[in-house]
Amino acid sequence: MTSDSAPTSERKKAVTSYDVAALAGVSQSAVSRCYKSGASVSKKMRAKVERAAKELGYEPNALARSLITSRSNSVGVIISNLTNLYYPEVLAQLSQRFFEQGIRVLLFALESESEADRALSQIWQYKVDGVVCAAKLTKEQITEFSDRGIPLLFYNRQAGSHAASAVCCDQADGSELLVKGLIRAGHTSFALLKGPADSVVGNEREESARATLAKAGISDVTELHGDFSYEGARDAIRHMMDSGIEPPDAIICVNDVSAIGAIDTLRNEFDLKVPKQVSVVGFDGVGPSRWTSFGLTTIRQPVGRMTKAAVDMILERVVTPELANEKRVFSGIFVKGSSARIVED
Amino acid sequence: MTSDSAPTSERKKAVTSYDVAALAGVSQSAVSRCYKSGASVSKKMRAKVERAAKELGYEPNALARSLITSRSNSVGVIISNLTNLYYPEVLAQLSQRFFEQGIRVLLFALESESEADRALSQIWQYKVDGVVCAAKLTKEQITEFSDRGIPLLFYNRQAGSHAASAVCCDQADGSELLVKGLIRAGHTSFALLKGPADSVVGNEREESARATLAKAGISDVTELHGDFSYEGARDAIRHMMDSGIEPPDAIICVNDVSAIGAIDTLRNEFDLKVPKQVSVVGFDGVGPSRWTSFGLTTIRQPVGRMTKAAVDMILERVVTPELANEKRVFSGIFVKGSSARIVED
DNA sequence: GCATGTTTTGACTTCGAATGCAGAAATTCG
DNA sequence: CGAATTTCTGCATTCGAAGTCAAAACATGC
Numbered sequence: 001m002t003s004d005s006a007p008t009s010e011r012k013k014a015v016t017s018y019d020v021a022a023l024a025g026v027s028q029s030a031v032s033r034c035y036k037s038g039a040s041v042s043k044k045m046r047a048k049v050e051r052a053a054k055e056l057g058y059e060p061n062a063l064a065r066s067l068i069t070s071r072s073n074s075v076g077v078i079i080s081n082l083t084n085l086y087y088p089e090v091l092a093q094l095s096q097r098f099f100e101q102g103i104r105v106l107l108f109a110l111e112s113e114s115e116a117d118r119a120l121s122q123i124w125q126y127k128v129d130g131v132v133c134a135a136k137l138t139k140e141q142i143t144e145f146s147d148r149g150i151p152l153l154f155y156n157r158q159a160g161s162h163a164a165s166a167v168c169c170d171q172a173d174g175s176e177l178l179v180k181g182l183i184r185a186g187h188t189s190f191a192l193l194k195g196p197a198d199s200v201v202g203n204e205r206e207e208s209a210r211a212t213l214a215k216a217g218i219s220d221v222t223e224l225h226g227d228f229s230y231e232g233a234r235d236a237i238r239h240m241m242d243s244g245i246e247p248p249d250a251i252i253c254v255n256d257v258s259a260i261g262a263i264d265t266l267r268n269e270f271d272l273k274v275p276k277q278v279s280v281v282g283f284d285g286v287g288p289s290r291w292t293s294f295g296l297t298t299i300r301q302p303v304g305r306m307t308k309a310a311v312d313m314i315l316e317r318v319v320t321p322e323l324a325n326e327k328r329v330f331s332g333i334f335v336k337g338s339s340a341r342i343v344e345d
Numbered sequence: 346m347t348s349d350s351a352p353t354s355e356r357k358k359a360v361t362s363y364d365v366a367a368l369a370g371v372s373q374s375a376v377s378r379c380y381k382s383g384a385s386v387s388k389k390m391r392a393k394v395e396r397a398a399k400e401l402g403y404e405p406n407a408l409a410r411s412l413i414t415s416r417s418n419s420v421g422v423i424i425s426n427l428t429n430l431y432y433p434e435v436l437a438q439l440s441q442r443f444f445e446q447g448i449r450v451l452l453f454a455l456e457s458e459s460e461a462d463r464a465l466s467q468i469w470q471y472k473v474d475g476v477v478c479a480a481k482l483t484k485e486q487i488t489e490f491s492d493r494g495i496p497l498l499f500y501n502r503q504a505g506s507h508a509a510s511a512v513c514c515d516q517a518d519g520s521e522l523l524v525k526g527l528i529r530a531g532h533t534s535f536a537l538l539k540g541p542a543d544s545v546v547g548n549e550r551e552e553s554a555r556a557t558l559a560k561a562g563i564s565d566v567t568e569l570h571g572d573f574s575y576e577g578a579r580d581a582i583r584h585m586m587d588s589g590i591e592p593p594d595a596i597i598c599v600n601d602v603s604a605i606g607a608i609d610t611l612r613n614e615f616d617l618k619v620p621k622q623v624s625v626v627g628f629d630g631v632g633p634s635r636w637t638s639f640g641l642t643t644i645r646q647p648v649g650r651m652t653k654a655a656v657d658m659i660l661e662r663v664v665t666p667e668l669a670n671e672k673r674v675f676s677g678i679f680v681k682g683s684s685a686r687i688v689e690d
Numbered sequence: 691g692c693a694t695g696t697t698t699t700g701a702c703t704t705c706g707a708a709t710g711c712a713g714a715a716a717t718t719c720g
Numbered sequence: 721c722g723a724a725t726t727t728c729t730g731c732a733t734t735c736g737a738a739g740t741c742a743a744a745a746c747a748t749g750c
Contacts (some may be wrong), residue, residue: 006377012465014415014736016735016736016737017736017737017738018736018737026699026700027699027700027701028697028700028701028736028737028738029699029700029701029702029737029738029739030698030700031737032737032738032739033698033699033738033739035730035737035738036738036739040641040697040699041699042697042699043696043699045698045699051445059466059469059470060347060470060737061412061470061472061736061737062467062470062471062472063408063411063412063417063471063472063735063736063737064412064705064735064736064737064738065736065737065738066408066705067406067409067412067704067705067706067707067735067736067737068704068705068737068738068739069406069705069735069737069738069739070359070705072408075671077452082433082436082437082440083433083434083437083613083632083740084432087433087630088427088432088433088436089427089428091427091433091452091454092427092454095427095453095454096454096456096747099454099460099463099464099467101465102431104449104451104467104471105451105453106419106449106450107422107436107440107450107451107452108440108444108446108450109436109437109440109441111441113446118444121404122407122447122449124404125405125406125407126407126408126449127406127407147426149732175609178571207708216722229499230632230633230635230636234637235355248383261635261636264638267638267639268585271636287428287430287575288575290575291606291609292576292579292609292610292613293613293638294607294614294638296593296732299465304441305666341690353719359706360707361705361706361707362706363706363707371729371730372708372729372730372731373706373708373730373732374708374709374729374731374732375728375729376707377706377708377709377731378708378709378728378729380707380708381708381709385727385728385729386728386729387715387716387727387728390728390729405706405707406705406706406707408705408706408707409705409706409707409735410706410707410708411707411735412705412706412707412708412734412735412736412737413706413708413709413734413735414708414709414735415735446713487693526700537737628701659694684710
């Protein structure tokens with residue numbers, strides 16, 4: 001109907017290395033070499049190629065390159081609940097750091113743990129060079145990574161005894177610090193606002209808190225069931241208060257958002273003073289924990305250093321696959337805040 | 346030193362369609378066809394191939410497929426400031442929805458606008474099928490998309506008169522709604538807490554608010570300079586109070602986080618009652634706006650419908666490139682809250 | 691100037707899946 | 721049962737860049 005080069009609709013041009021080669025009057029190999037660092041190319045050649053490339057607006061096709069080199073220069077990032085206030089910061093930093101290294105980030109934001117399988121299937125197909133995972137994987141799933149030789153790094157999850165690296169914040173240590181401070185300040189009755197039952201991070205924090213209390217002879221701890229969310233914390237506090245229990249001196253929350261929910265509910269629904277009547281502590285150090293309404297006493301995770309470690313570790317293992325797995329644990333930073341009476345060591 | 350198949354270190358196997366073909370005793374083309382919907386394959390063939398594929402654990406190589414089909418089944422998502430509380434939700438939903446469609450998401454989380462160029466260069470190289478952009482692009486950058494035939498969709502940014510689709514929340518309409526309500530409630534002196542000067546969204550909200558006030562004969566509006574952040578709002582409020590101005594009846598903030606910062610500062614640093622002495626309204630409807638400490642009166646963006654529209658529109662245009670650009674504007678939802686005295690229409 | 695050594699360069703093959711085409715098998719129909 | 725279709729299948733080629741290798745160009749030494 002129309003000629004091959006329709007005037008109105010622009011044909012996709014897709015400049016290839018052959019086009020550049022033709023224009024520059026050299027071979028395709030030469031063009032390719034110009035884009036490879038450390039290749040042997042004469043100045044004249046480079047100049048010719050660069051001029052031709054610029055004239056045509058040539059950009060190497062990353063797909064073709066990845067296919068032949070079997071390196072995609074991309075990593076997968078699996079995050080289970082992006083709506084948790086803590087993760088956006090992590091994701092932003094990870095993505096920024098990878099970007100600086102010229103690495104692309106394939107994002108998999110899981111809604112539920114059960115989606116992990118489908119995400120993994122996509123990950124295998126896309127031949128990512130490595131994966132940073134802030135979600136729970138089964139032992140089999142982890143094994144599959146090592147079988148395929150794809151470096152895997154967990155962010156704030158235990159790799160267990162399995163074959164994966166990990167970057168963590170020392171949950172136990174942080175909780176202990178907070179609880180000891182609360183004990184020193186003279187609190188005697190405690191409540192523990194837990195996270196979802198299947199959260200590794202939540203369980204670690206919880207158990208450490210409980211152990212520290214036990215060591216001080218306090219074993220009668222009120223358990224509140226939350227889910228890391230504001231609403232979950234609110235409901236837990238309501239439930240506690242409605243059941244006629246005497247409010248505890250201190251509430252240890254597994255994360256900041258829970259702690260904020262607890263504070264808000266105690267203050268606004270039950271007219272209790274925080275920290276005067278009830279001390280509340282959190283964990284994470286998210287942005288809103290610093291808002292003056294809350295001034296949360298918490299443990300801030302060193303996200304900057306943790307994400308840097310994560311990126312470094314993964315990239316090391318991409319370059320040197322035989323490198324053994326490694327686990328780096330970072331200490332959290334105590335934030336004094338004003339939501340709890342605490343006596344420091 | 347060692348034999349070709351070292352016993353300890355597992356060689357990467359990389360099962361290809363040829364391996365499957367060999368095991369199933371068929372041709373590579375046959376295997377390929379089994380993975381293409383709508384291809385003509387007999388039941389027997391399909392069964393043989395599927396068995397062989399499962400036995401070998403075959404997964405098609407997405408890179409090779411993309412290379413030949415020139416469809417990568419992936420989209421780029423550009424977000425400028427992920428740390429803004431509003432975007433994580435958008436990103437989570439976008440990524441989820443794309444994932445459901447079997448589309449991979451390449452994430453580009455820009456720190457500064459100037460990084461856009463580098464992100465684009467990666468986008469070209471990676472041959473994404475389309476891009477959703479929640480960041481500012483120059484006219485030239487936008488043009489480059491249409492030149493290359495890559496569908497581009499702006500999220501909450503004006504595409505201007507340029508060639509790109511867009512999904513937006515009606516900023517002007519929302520602001521107007523709030524301001525009218527404030528006026529009806531009898532507020533007479535107003536302050537306007539602005540966003541960063543270069544934010545399109547912020548400017549639209551601001552201008553609409555100002556226009557609505559002007560229509561009511563109120564042109565003397567105190568301008569406060571914020572940057573969408575809690576801290577920025579706090580500083581702006583401090584600055585206002587310290588300069589000895591009589592506090593306004595109402596503060597119109599360009600976004601929720603600013604509004605929260607304003608409320609906190611008014612209450613905690615200057616002992617003003619919100620909404621009794623000062624009404625404060627925000628915009629966005631982020632999670633923390635619903636926290637009882639704030640109970641923000643705001644306009645909630647219909648993120649669910651907006652992200653759905655974004656995904657649909659982009660995918661439509663990937664399949665049918667000649668489709669004209671389109672802009673869909675969604676009305677925000679008024680959230681009554683308790684941070685402002687408002688009289689509804 | 692010639693033998694030797696060192697860069698450069700281009701022809702050709704490779705990565706792994708998709709597809710046009712032609713021939714083979716299965717199906718329909720007279 | 722054979723002819724005419726229709727449905728399958730395999731061969732060979734393609735996508736675009738990278739790497740191997742041997743030939744070509746250049747540099748060096750005597």
